[in-house]
Amino acid sequence: MLAYDIPFEILSKIAILLSVKDKIQCILTCKAWQSPFQDVLWDTISVFSKEKVREICDSDIKANIYKQNGGRVKLLIFGRRLRVSDQDLNTIQHRFKNLQSFCAPDSSLSSTEFGKIADWKLWNSLKELDIFIPVLDKVRSLKESLKILSNLPSLRRLHFTDGGFEDSPIYTLRDIEALHTHLPKLESLSIQMVLAPLEPEDIQLAKNTIPANTLTVLEIKLEFKDYRWLYYFARKYYNLRTLSWDSMHDMDIDDFKDSLSHMLSDISPVFPHLNSITVSSICCSEQKQATFWRIFDISKSTIKDARFLFTGVNDGKVLLEEDVKGCIELCSRTLEKLSVTCDVYAYNSDTISLSFNTCPRLVELYLDVRFLPIELDTLLDQCMSLKSIKLSVDSPSVSPSAFNDIMTHGVGFIELITSKLDTSILKYISFRCRKLYHMRLCDVLVYGPISQETGNIYIDMSHTHFEFLHLDQVHFYPSNKPYCMMNGNKPQDKNYLPDMRTIPVRILEICQQKNGGHDKMTPSIKDKYKQPSIESIWLHTYHCPEAFYPWKSVRVLKKREVKMAKRYFCGFQRKSTRDYVNMTRENAMIEMVLRHEWKSNLLRGYVTFRCGDIKKYRVTGHTSVKVDCGCQLLIAFGYIQRILSMSLGILKKLRLSQKIFYQEPSVCL
Helix, strand or coil, X not given: CCHHHCCHHHHHHHHHCCCHHHHHHHHCCCHHHHHHHHHHHCCEEEECCHHHHHHHCCCCCCXXXXXXXXXXXXXXXXCCCCXXXXXXXXXXXXXXXXXXXXEECCCCECCCCCCCCXXXXXXXXXXXXXXXXXXXXXXXXXXXXXXXXXXXXXXXXXXEECCCCCCCCEECHHHHHHHHHHCCCCCEEEEEEEECCCCHHHHHHHHCCCCCCCCCEEEEEEECCCCCHHHHHHHHCCCCCEEEEEECCCCCHHHCHHHHHHHHCXXXXXXXXXXXXXXXXXXXXXCCHHXXXXXXXXXXXXXXXXXXXXXXXXXXXXXXXXXXXXXXXHCCCCCCEEEEEEEEEECCHHHCCCCCCCCCCCCEEEEECCCCCCEHHHHHHHCCCCCEEEEECCCCECCCCCCCCCCCCXXXXXXXXXXXXXXXXXXHHHHHCCCCCEEEEECXXXXXXCCCCCCXXXXXXXXXXXXXXXXXXCEEECCCCCCHHHHCCCCCXXXXXXXXXXXXXXXXXXXXXXXXXXXXXXXXXXXXXXXXXXXXXEEEEEECCCXXXXXXXXXXXXXXXXXXXXXXXXXXXXXHHHHHHCCCHHHHHCCCCCHHHHHHHHHHCEEEEEECCEEEEEEECCCEEEEECCCCCCEEEECCCCCCCCCHHHHXXXXXHCCCCCCHHHCCC
């Protein structure tokens, strides 16, 4: 097949994958290739500067390349705060008459003479519009908005904003009806509105409204007081598949619950085709989101994806019992994906826990509920179909009977963020989740008992077989009470030495035996390193002045350094006691050392993180170490948390005075 015999459609698909330089070369190859490659080359125009606007609007037609190729442009994007005048917009509309998508975000259009010159009829073929209407007076803003939409009968997707609620025009029911009359093909609508109170004649109009059956996606931010609007939405958007609901004000549900329920009784079911819902609302102790959605009776819908965001202040019990639990139960029968974010300051929440015992199909779960306790064993017992868990909770736990009768679970992806974990939690995850292949710990504090003989904190995840393990800003402590300096409580006694149990441990060891053994006892430091079936990689996180905040970097220790560390931990009890006695208060305050001063970390002990197969792992301080492992391995590194109040100047003074405990002579190996 010769070059000019390749079909136009195939050339167009190829052109999408090429760079601009390659497209130009293809245009020059032969005449048959010019049209398809030029079409793709000119498909999208992005305008982010005043110079580009002037270039497009250049009156010299012969030299204006945009005039010659404007008919090929399908997507036009304006930059924020560009403030294109109405005169320039009119010129651009004449240049790109075949435009199908137009994006004009915040302040990209000027309010000067807006709507007086531009001719939106030239873009009557437009299918997608994302526009921010310049701040005008409320009456004029609404008028201009409907005027624009009246010229766009082919529009399929509309994202419409006009400033904050204080600047938004007040929409009446007739205004919304007019919007849908102008846009009969609309499939997706995203809009922010302040709704006017309904008049008596509006109720009859709502009953006789023609449903917008083509509309399947609705993202709406509302400010309203008349809850009879909900009846109108239920009738108008009967065919919704995806609903995003953001209510900006509290709802006094008791005032309208009975009357609205009576009005909705002739619509059964409400939103029968709904399969994805996102709810954002402000919470208070009087508000009950679950009651609000129960009025809609969305339990009869086939919702598979639900996202709930609660903000504000709550007394804890009302929020959890009525809002979070209630909303989940409403759509639990068919729910497959669930996300719950509680950005709420909750009081007395320690007596409340979430329940998922009615979600048999749930496979993906994301919980960001900082103030709520979560029992992992209860969660896994109640959601046996879970495959992915992402938790951002303060202190996840397991019940006292968790290890009595353990049934394996099929979850494969776990991510824990900004949490405090006992080592028993990780052991339970390993024993329960045998199919776990991906785990990420981000900004997590791990604590557990430390051996006085070996200085070892043992974390047993020997049943895991990781495809990827990511430790991102993980801190290890020999107790659940981090060093008081982290909270800014400086001891007053100059001779004070901190309890070593409250200072972060520097060395971490993640190990695995090739024979796949799962002995329950923690092996001794001497026996373990004599076993030829264990491989090791040691990593050290250190203070790096050249790095960005928090000035951390990670490196792999050399073989010579690894041998030194092993010898030290073999006699840990004797050596650490001696080094502790010789330590000064200034030495104890140092939270991060430089790269070459790594041996000062040995006094704090080390953490053994035992796991199964690992194909890839990543350890992140500021910079990170990535390893693609072809075999089972041992990972070890010193993890150091820097106290922000310490400066490099203090470190230099300590070194000059030769009183710092992390000098090489002070640690004998």
